Amino acid sequence: MTLGTPYPHSFEEFLAWQRDLTPEQREVRERERDAALRDEIGQRNAAHRVAMAQRLSNLGPRFAERTLDSYDCPPGDPMALEIARDIVAVDGQRGVWLCGGKGTGKTHLAAGIVNALTNRAIAATFVSVIALMDQLKANYDRNGKPRVNQVDVIHWLAAVDVLVLDDIDKAEFTSYTSQRLFALINQRYEQGGYYRRRPVIVTSNHMPADIAIRWRKKGLDELIGDAIFDRFRELCGQFVRVEGESYRERMMQERLA
Ligand SMILES: Nc1ncnc2c1ncn2[C@@H]1O[C@H](COP(=O)(O)OP(=O)(O)OP(=O)(O)O)[C@@H](O)[C@H]1O
Ligand SMILES: [Mg+2]
Incomplete structure (x- = not known):
C-alpha cells in the first residue's frame, strides 16, 4: 500500500x-x-x-584541495599512496612517518589523508611544526617571561583522533618547545588504548634517528629527544621512504618550458 x-x-x-x-x-x-x-x-x-x-582540520587553502585521488602515480610513489589509502580504510587508526626528498608529495599525501578522514567525520588535524613552535614561543616575551593569556594548543592536539605533524625536521626547537613536543607526544601515547589509538602522521626529510642525533649535537636534552623519538615508533608504527623526483621542481620546469 x-x-x-x-x-x-x-x-x-x-x-x-x-x-x-x-x-x-x-x-x-x-x-x-x-x-x-x-x-x-x-x-x-x-x-x-x-x-x-x-573546520578543525586546519588545512590551509593550498592543501585543502589535495586528495589521495589527485596524487599522480607515476611520478608519485605507489607504495606510499597505498599506505595512505590503508590508513583511511582503517579510519585513521594507524599512523606513518613519511620520509623523503623535497617535493615528493609527502605533505600532499598527509593532507589527502586528513581530507578523506574529515569527510568521514573523523577529527584529523594538520599542523605545520614550524607554525606550532612559533605559536608556543610566542607564549614568552623576549626576556623569557611567560605572557599572560598563554595559548597552549598542546592539550587540544593531544586529543584529536589523528594528528599530522608536517615538516618536523625543519623546525628550530628550543629546550622549551622540545618539552612541549614531548608533552604532546606523551599525552597521545598515554591516551591511546589498544582499541582506540591516537596515531600520528609525520612528514620529514629525515628519519627519527637522524633527527635525534641532530638534537643531541645542538645540545637539546638527550633524554627528552630519545623519549620523543621512541614514542614516535609506536604512534607512527610504520616508517616509509617516499621515492621519486621533486614534483614541485617538475611543475616549475614545465611552467618555464
Ligand atoms: N604525485 C603527485 N601528484 C600530484 N601532485 C603532487 C604529487 N607530488 C607532489 N605534488 C604536488 O607538488 C607540490 C609539492 O609537494 P609536497 O609539498 O607534498 O612535497 P613534500 O614532499 O611535502 O616536500 P617538502 O619535503 O619540501 O616538504 C604540492 O603542490 C603537491 O600537491
Ligand atoms: Mg612538505
Missing part, C-alpha cells in the same frame, strides 16, 4: 489523515513518518559532524 508523503506537512493534511485513513493506515503512516524524521535528523547530524571535522 502506497500512502504518499510519510508525514503531514500542514494541519489540514493532518486532519485529512484522521478523516480519510483507517486506523491501520494511520499507524503505517505514523511509522513511516517517524522513520523519515529519524533519517532526516541522522543525515543532518552526519553533515554537521563532517562540517565540524573539516
Whole structure:
C-alpha cells in the first residue's frame, strides 16, 4: 500500500489523515513518518559532524584541495599512496612517518589523508611544526617571561583522533618547545588504548634517528629527544621512504618550458 508523503506537512493534511485513513493506515503512516524524521535528523547530524571535522582540520587553502585521488602515480610513489589509502580504510587508526626528498608529495599525501578522514567525520588535524613552535614561543616575551593569556594548543592536539605533524625536521626547537613536543607526544601515547589509538602522521626529510642525533649535537636534552623519538615508533608504527623526483621542481620546469 502506497500512502504518499510519510508525514503531514500542514494541519489540514493532518486532519485529512484522521478523516480519510483507517486506523491501520494511520499507524503505517505514523511509522513511516517517524522513520523519515529519524533519517532526516541522522543525515543532518552526519553533515554537521563532517562540517565540524573539516573546520578543525586546519588545512590551509593550498592543501585543502589535495586528495589521495589527485596524487599522480607515476611520478608519485605507489607504495606510499597505498599506505595512505590503508590508513583511511582503517579510519585513521594507524599512523606513518613519511620520509623523503623535497617535493615528493609527502605533505600532499598527509593532507589527502586528513581530507578523506574529515569527510568521514573523523577529527584529523594538520599542523605545520614550524607554525606550532612559533605559536608556543610566542607564549614568552623576549626576556623569557611567560605572557599572560598563554595559548597552549598542546592539550587540544593531544586529543584529536589523528594528528599530522608536517615538516618536523625543519623546525628550530628550543629546550622549551622540545618539552612541549614531548608533552604532546606523551599525552597521545598515554591516551591511546589498544582499541582506540591516537596515531600520528609525520612528514620529514629525515628519519627519527637522524633527527635525534641532530638534537643531541645542538645540545637539546638527550633524554627528552630519545623519549620523543621512541614514542614516535609506536604512534607512527610504520616508517616509509617516499621515492621519486621533486614534483614541485617538475611543475616549475614545465611552467618555464
Ligand atoms: N604525485 C603527485 N601528484 C600530484 N601532485 C603532487 C604529487 N607530488 C607532489 N605534488 C604536488 O607538488 C607540490 C609539492 O609537494 P609536497 O609539498 O607534498 O612535497 P613534500 O614532499 O611535502 O616536500 P617538502 O619535503 O619540501 O616538504 C604540492 O603542490 C603537491 O600537491
Ligand atoms: Mg612538505
